[in-house]
Amino acid sequence: MPITPLQQQLCDKYGLPAQAPEPMIALATGTLAQEPIYGTRITLPENGTISWFIHCGEHSDASGFYQPLHASHLQELLPQAINYLALPSGAKFIIDRAGYEDVWVE
Template sequence: MQKAESTYPDESQKKICDKYGMPVQPPEEMVAVAVESLGQSPIYGTRVQLPDGGNVSWFIHCGEFSPSDDFYKPVHVHHLSEMLPEVLNYLCLPTGAKFIIDTAGYEDVWMAQ
């Protein structure tokens, strides 16, 4: 499993994990982002078990979800600082974690059942 470069975790990411009592798990180099949904609110993130041979465990979209096969696009984690900087603090949440955030300061983080 490839992890992103050693910039993870930073202090803000550790604080989010500590706040919700979750272990720190640095992200892989690639994430899946619904690029067409950028700019909508709220922002949803789900970290799934990394599939065998896979390189993406984070799936992130904004606004309404679409079941379309091409909804998510692979994005290098370092592009998130430009595309979707709001999610950076959540990237070290562990497998099974989910989050919802919005531009008004709403935040919810939990583990999937």
């Protein structure tokens, strides 16, 4: 997926290199009504297709917590997360619908 201008601006704001997102993400669809919104980008595993894991509210280790989805579905399901998808591997973010934002790399 190409990096959008807003995604590049967000990376520039935090002094991080932009990294094009994969077409697929892992989204905890059962948590979408909760806050805050958490995103973690791992290093893409060998032969892997997903580096972004996004959930809202409390995290769970339960099997099936995340569902693989095409990133384009974020536009309808969780548009607040779209601008963060070009953050590099190792990046994490926490945002809420009132404007709070924190981005860091572990």
